[in-house]
Amino acid sequence: MAGNLKQLSHKPERLVSGHRMCAGCAAPVLVKQILYAVDVPVVIANATCCLEVTTSVYPYSNWKCSWIHSAFENTSATIGGVEAAYRAMKKRGEIEEDVRFMAIGGDGGTFDIGLQSLSGALERGHRFVYVCYDNEAYMNTGIQRSSATPLGAWTTTSPVGTAIAGKTRPRKDLTKIVAAHHIPYVAQASPSNWKDLTTKAEKAFNVDGPAFLNVISPCVPGWKYEPELTIKLAKMAVDTCYWPLYEIENGQYKVNYKPKEKKPLVEWLKPQGRFKHLLAPENKHLLDELQSQVDREWEELLKNAGES
Amino acid sequence: MKAKQKAAPPAATKALAPQEKPGWTDIPIGAVVVEAGNGVNYQTGDWRSERPVVDVDKCIHCLFCWVFCPDNAVVLHNEKFKSINYYHCKGCGICSAECPVKVITMVEEAKAQSNANDSGAADGDGNLSPKAVGKGG
Amino acid sequence: MGKLIAATGNQAVAQAMRQIDPHVVAAYPITPQTDVVEEFAAFVADGVVATEFVPVESEHSSMSTVIGASAAGVRAMTATSSQGLALMWEMLYIAAGLRLPIVMPVANRALSAPINIHGDQSDTMGARDSGWIQLYCKNQQEAYDTLIQAIRIAEHDSVRLPVMVCYDGFIVSHSLAGMELLEDDQVKAFIGKHKALHPLLDTKNPVTYGPLALFDYYFEFRRQLVEGMARAANVIEEVAEEYARLSGRYYGRYEKYNMDDAEIGVLVLGSAASTAEVVVDELRAQGVKAGLLRLRSFRPFPKAELARELSHLKALCVLDRADSPGALGGPVGVEVRSALLESAKRPAVINGIFGLGGRDTTVDLITTVYHRLMKIVDTGTVDEPLFYLGVRGGNNNGRELEAAIPQARATR
CATH class of the missing domain: 3.40.50.920 (Rossmann fold)
Known part of the structure; x- marks a missing residue:
């Protein structure tokens, strides 16, 4: 298993300091936690996103492992090509070593524009780990709604006006869409629960086929909160069951963490400026709807895991 | 400004004037960066408005600050907290917020710099993380 | 003297691909290129090539996959036509910008709308500024010969650019003509072993592909690309002469x-x-x-x-x-x-x-x-x-x- 923090502290850093992610961004935190789980060389394909632009400003690169960015919507196809090249070289006896492959994108590159490429690569069975760092909007272009943006949330393209209060549609359940490809390993995780995440990453890298990690990634400017709260908000998403930690291993659901006390969603919403309007009395119906969505999905998850 | 000067920046960070940058005949084709991880030479510590100051004597070395730091700016030695890498620390304050024993205080950068003898701040000041610089996978 | 056969343009191209035996082929079928993909899939199924065939879900993904494979350090090919090429558009520029020596036959076809499956050169002509070398073939024999030459041109040290081998849809792609195939080992010797430049899979020397190059560097990389294209002129001629010595068939730039x-x-x-x-x-x-x-x-x-x-x-x-x-x-x-x-x-x-x-x-x-x-x-x-x-x-x-x-x- 991935081990404790003291053990992890001996792992090499693949994403080094000097990147230009915002202060307090969760993405580099979850990336390093995931990469601690793999000891062999990794090649990463990165979708166009915050992580990509801030870690590869020419002539600099913050990646100590081989890394490729080609475009926004095609990360899965790109890593599929690298992985196919690896298999071809193995077949011809041109490479000995064990190498792992990872694709990473934000929710825009994964839920939306990159969904087709992801689905194709999952169906074809490439051996790679896809990591979605889900910050629930298009943050790289400056906070526009995505299909991962929750109901009621403010973004610049789901603004809070006098007629409409934030996003009018619920978020897409991508983890389940991915699970419907019947790939060996699918999991949802949070950087706040590092041990859960590194353990899941280790499982993901070890399966002989596609694996998918959907990881919540609080965004300081997009969610509108103070940067030191990043990990606390990730934790609160887990403790309110908004972002349950679970995995689907060979079709079997497992809930990895059940909060002792399921906290009301409003505790997670409150520190976030993007939900400020939901606390106003006239938007109570939205808040209630959001809470009942969370409740329904949590119940469904427990049922799927045979725990209800 | 003293604190910043003390942290001798690696040579590559010296800002080049546009005309000093290499021409098209002098750089690898296809925009490939062949020096993996050279981004560590880029300073992000100057983004900071507050700096974490650690009371090392009271630190329990749980390493939460390390595992949650977005910038790998927590320097460890032998599985223990050693110092903060102020060359890269952006001052987000996550380490302070997550410290279970509350020994990391966020201090206004201007104050911290004018008081270079601030306990805890000095010893790791500006050092690049040896992990970040040396190792790779 | 090679082997005389009767082949359509697509079959001729598929035969060249079989002899090239690339490490990776990723392709999506589109009329009039479809037979290339089908024929090649059959070679894979029969084990006559060692290629990893990636049957992608779109042309955008086929170009993305060969970009990944080429950057990984191997010979990678795809084939397309018309709307397929249009869907690849974004990635064409990226393949060239990353200086990846990908070779792609294109069975030329009109672009929609209205939809039409027949041959014209609107598809590849639209891609003329993408940084790809474009060679247009007259017939089945030339499509075959040019595809083999294209490997050498693309991978040449002074070029390192992707190449489109264009042949007219249906007129060449689907009509049967007598033609000569080189022997497999002649082709193998002619194209030589693939020489990777900064491969992603050289894990001892990790590299970063596709960084963000802003106003201070982007222009320099575009200028480099133009130079590669200029140098391709001589390389096309050199390769043509060497190929003529092998096959008796010479094709220059015109x-x-x-x-x-x-x-x-x-x-x-x-x-x-x-x-x-x-x-x-x-x-x-x-x-x-x-x-x-x-x-x-x-x-x-x-x-x-x-x-x-x-x-x-x-x-x-x-x-x-x-x-x-x-x-x-x-x-x-x-x-x-x-x-x-x-x-x-x-x-x-x-x-x-x-x-x-x-x-x-x-x-x-x-x-x-x-x-x-x-x-x-x-x-x-x-x-x-x-x-x-x-x-x-x-x-x-x-x-x-x-x-x-x-x-x-x-x-x-």
Whole structure:
């Protein structure tokens, strides 16, 4: 298993300091936690996103492992090509070593524009780990709604006006869409629960086929909160069951963490400026709807895991 | 400004004037960066408005600050907290917020710099993380 | 002497791909390229190639996959047509910008709308600024030969650019012709082992592909690309000569037919050149000094050579199997005109758009083109610098051409 923090502290850093992610961004935190789980060389394909632009400003690169960015919507196809090249070289006896492959994108590159490429690569069975760092909007272009943006949330393209209060549609359940490809390993995780995440990453890298990690990634400017709260908000998403930690291993659901006390969603919403309007009395119906969505999905998850 | 000067920046960070940058005949084709991880030479510590100051004597070395730091700016030695890498620390304050024993205080950068003898701040000041610089996978 | 077979253009291309045996092929079927993918999938299924075949879910993904594979350090190929190429558009520029030596046969087809499956060159002509080398083939044999040569050109140290090998949809892709295959080991020896540059899979020397290059570096990388393209000119010729020694078949950047003493000439790309050769023969038999120049390498464009080869003509017609609405003419016409601008002596130049959507371009129709040129020489005036060859309707244009056909036939 991935081990404790003291053990992890001996792992090499693949994403080094000097990147230009915002202060307090969760993405580099979850990336390093995931990469601690793999000891062999990794090649990463990165979708166009915050992580990509801030870690590869020419002539600099913050990646100590081989890394490729080609475009926004095609990360899965790109890593599929690298992985196919690896298999071809193995077949011809041109490479000995064990190498792992990872694709990473934000929710825009994964839920939306990159969904087709992801689905194709999952169906074809490439051996790679896809990591979605889900910050629930298009943050790289400056906070526009995505299909991962929750109901009621403010973004610049789901603004809070006098007629409409934030996003009018619920978020897409991508983890389940991915699970419907019947790939060996699918999991949802949070950087706040590092041990859960590194353990899941280790499982993901070890399966002989596609694996998918959907990881919540609080965004300081997009969610509108103070940067030191990043990990606390990730934790609160887990403790309110908004972002349950679970995995689907060979079709079997497992809930990895059940909060002792399921906290009301409003505790997670409150520190976030993007939900400020939901606390106003006239938007109570939205808040209630959001809470009942969370409740329904949590119940469904427990049922799927045979725990209800 | 003293604190910043003390942290001798690696040579590559010296800002080049546009005309000093290499021409098209002098750089690898296809925009490939062949020096993996050279981004560590880029300073992000100057983004900071507050700096974490650690009371090392009271630190329990749980390493939460390390595992949650977005910038790998927590320097460890032998599985223990050693110092903060102020060359890269952006001052987000996550380490302070997550410290279970509350020994990391966020201090206004201007104050911290004018008081270079601030306990805890000095010893790791500006050092690049040896992990970040040396190792790779 | 290789093996004589009868093959369609697609089969010829698939045979070349079998002999190249690339590490990775990722492709998505589209008419008229489909047989290439099917034939190659059969080679994979029969174990006659060691290729990892990636049956992707779109052309965007096929180009993305070969980009990943090429950057990983192996030989990677795909094939497409028309809308498929259009869907790849974004990735074409990226393949070239990352300097990845990908080779891609393209069975040329018209672009929608309206949807059409037949041959014209609108698809690849639109990609002319993508940084890909573009070689246009006349027939099945040339498509085969060029695909093999393209590997050497793309991977050449001084080039490192992707190559499109273009051949006309249906006219070449689907019609059967006798042709010669090289022996498998001849091809293997000719293309040599793939030499990777900064491969992602060299994990001891990790690299970063596709960084963000802003105003301080982007321009330099584009300038490098232009240099690679310029150097490709010589490499295409060198590879052609070496290939000629092996096969007895030589193709340079362009091919002349009765040009040196010609007074009137046509410049065209692709299979229409075969038809034009027939017309030239007929006119020569009548004592008309007609010539033909077939341009094979549109990118890089051999501007100095064309200026030299064309300047002695009295009148020239550039035939474009693609249009650029709102421009001065078709993409080839505009460029050839520009190439001639610096010549002290230059012919009157007209530009005909022809064969869009696979419209049949017959001997009769091309004969009318030479008649136009003869008229220009006789009268010294150009009435119609840009015309649409064989289109119906409009003000006289098409009807005039149709009326000219029986007249042209009568002169034969």
